[in-house]
Amino acid sequence: MQVSMEPTEPMSEPSPGLVSAAIQAITQHIRAEGLAPGDPLPSEAAMTRQLNVSRTVVREAFRSLSAMRLIDMSAGRRATVAKLDTGAMSMVIEHGITTQQISVQQVYDVRRTIEMRTVALAALRRTDQEAAAIGRSARLMRENFRNPEAVMEHDIAFHEAIAAASHNPVFSLIVTAFSGVTRRTWVIGWRTRSSDEAQLKMIKGHEDIAEAILKGDPRLAAEHMAQHFDKSVKALLDAGIA
Amino acid sequence: MQVSMEPTEPMSEPSPGLVSAAIQAITQHIRAEGLAPGDPLPSEAAMTRQLNVSRTVVREAFRSLSAMRLIDMSAGRRATVAKLDTGAMSMVIEHGITTQQISVQQVYDVRRTIEMRTVALAALRRTDQEAAAIGRSARLMRENFRNPEAVMEHDIAFHEAIAAASHNPVFSLIVTAFSGVTRRTWVIGWRTRSSDEAQLKMIKGHEDIAEAILKGDPRLAAEHMAQHFDKSVKALLDAGIA
DNA sequence: TCCTTAGAACCTGTATTACAGGTTGTTATA
DNA sequence: TATAACAACCTGTAATACAGGTTCTAAGGA
Incomplete structure (x- = not known):
């Protein structure tokens, strides 16, 4: 042959x-x-x-x-x-992280940029069902507040739900690709919020975002998202993550 | 065994x-x-x-x-x-396009979101060398103005150079991943700019961006970039690209 | 002594064959 | 007609073979 x-x-x-x-x-x-x-x-x-x-x-x-x-x-x-899947993108990002070609902070800068847009689009385009799913994730964060692992998973689901509500699959693809990195660094940020008060404040931030999306206010939603990321990055920097 | x-x-x-x-x-x-x-x-x-x-x-x-x-x-x-490479991401995006799971317009929305950030970062962080490379791409667009193929390649290089000047490899990764899509749709946008005047105006837009980066004005740079994308998307819509 | 060169050892690229096990459609039987 | 057995096709994994590229070493010559 x-x-x-x-x-x-x-x-x-x-x-x-x-x-x-x-x-x-x-x-x-x-x-x-x-x-x-x-x-x-x-x-x-x-x-x-x-x-x-x-x-x-x-x-x-x-x-x-x-x-x-x-x-x-x-x-x-x-x-x-196959249907569009984030598998390959995730692996590329993770490869960049593990080989130290990209830093966690750089990923967060990209996330902030993208999610300020997805949250605004979500406020404009979300269906009632999607708004409910976003709110539910925020609520579950509060309800499982004593279980960091659970809070993290609902946090990730929260951001992915917002991306889905943007009705642009490319945003979903990118946001989901970053979830793996989040899983590896989330706990660090949580620990720097040592008091119950600080942790609940962070959860409150998510609820504010969910509410703004429900109200359909893109400017307010983006503002809350920006604050959320600024605090998260600050928490990572405080913990010494380059 | x-x-x-x-x-x-x-x-x-x-x-x-x-x-x-x-x-x-x-x-x-x-x-x-x-x-x-x-x-x-x-x-x-x-x-x-x-x-x-x-x-x-x-x-x-x-x-x-x-x-x-x-x-x-x-x-x-x-x-x-391997060093960080855009290969896999490009293939995922292209797969999404060819199987009609994502639209060209959706890609442009993502690009607009990201590049409004990269251009602002570039204005703040660019080295002189990077600013020169960006300016050179814009100049080459004008000089090769009768050769659409060449204009396109310099256009793509222009955007990739800006992403590189943002000094965040994740942005570079994403922007470069979209270059393949751009290569397939760029000509369509060019053709809708039927007159020399309209085409030169589009090139002027790039020069404005380059200048704002050179001056180190992130707000102005982002504004020019936003205008550029708004016109590009309009051109694609006029051509009937969903 | 130093440089060159021939070759051994190891590596990947591709082909071939073999068989186990899953899937599907067809046929024969109840 | 419905069901069960079977045949045909498909993928998953293994084993072997050989061609050709790369690297290191050691022998030989300057």
Whole structure:
């Protein structure tokens, strides 16, 4: 099957390597066929024949796309086009953090920038259901106030819910991608708020945001969000996080 | 070598599949060893022994990380930890666009939000060298004014240079990730500016931004950037881009 | 002694074969 | 007609083989 030592396609070696070429062929197929999430892709065997490479190469290509969550794979079934997912972005951000190419503070600056916008959009566009979900997360933060782990998860859900209410999936994608970083640093900020009073004040900040969204006041919502982030960054800096 | 049908590690099968486990083991290794960009990773053979799986599995794991640009691979050499790269993010965004899960307009809204910040930061933090690079891109747009392709590339370089001058690599990462989308839609916006006058006006907008950055005026810079995006979005809408 | 060079050792890239197990559609039987 | 068994196809993982690139070392020559 690997007779051809002469390139059957003399043009356009896209990047060194058959696997890269296969990845490109697959994404190209999705584009050309106009596939939507859930639609099935060709089988590995079919791709093997079409590209005239070994199954190994095709598998590594499929697996790579699966790792980026561009496609879904499962045993016995064809691979399918995946719904938008934050998996790859999260990994890139985490990689940047763990290799110290980006700092936590830089992430918070980006979050502040983006979430000042998502909160304003949410105030303008949120459905009643979305406003309720945002309020519920804030309420659950207060109710679980003695359980930091729970507060954190509701905090993260709060911000993701706001991003969802912005009705722009790109914002959701980015905000959700940062959640992993938040999980690793959140506790630090919580601990610097040593008194019950300081911690409840932080929760109150979330309730203010939720209320502004409910009222549909984008300017007020953005203001509260900005204050929230300023305090969070200050807490991280106080704890010595660069 | 594959004797174990009983799980040697009874706990924490992270997700169904040996490959996912291998990916996690590699990223875990990077974290645990505190590896920096350029540092070498274990060879495939070493990983094969350590995880007690076949080389196939290890290879697919390495390849997946390579596809996300978290590691660099090349024949004969060990894989190394990669510098922060926009590859994976670009692919996610492009996937969202081609499968119509996100719209071009939504991307522009995100870009506007982010770049109003990067331009303000650039005005505050830019080095003289960075200010010069930004100005140069604007100038090259005007000089190549009859060659749309060239204008586009300098336009993209302009925005990436501003992001770089913000001195926050996360902003750079995101802005650069959007460049692919820009390349696919830029011409549409250019065409709606049918007259020379309208096209030169758009270039003038870039020069205004560059000047504000040079002067170190973040408010003015952000204002010009906002106007630029408002006009660009209007141009896309006039052309019927949802 | 120092530089050059040939080669060994190790590494990745790709192909091939094999088999286990999941999924799906079809057919035969109750 | 409904159900159950089966065949065909698919992916998951393993093992092996070989080609070609990289690196280090040691032998040989200046």
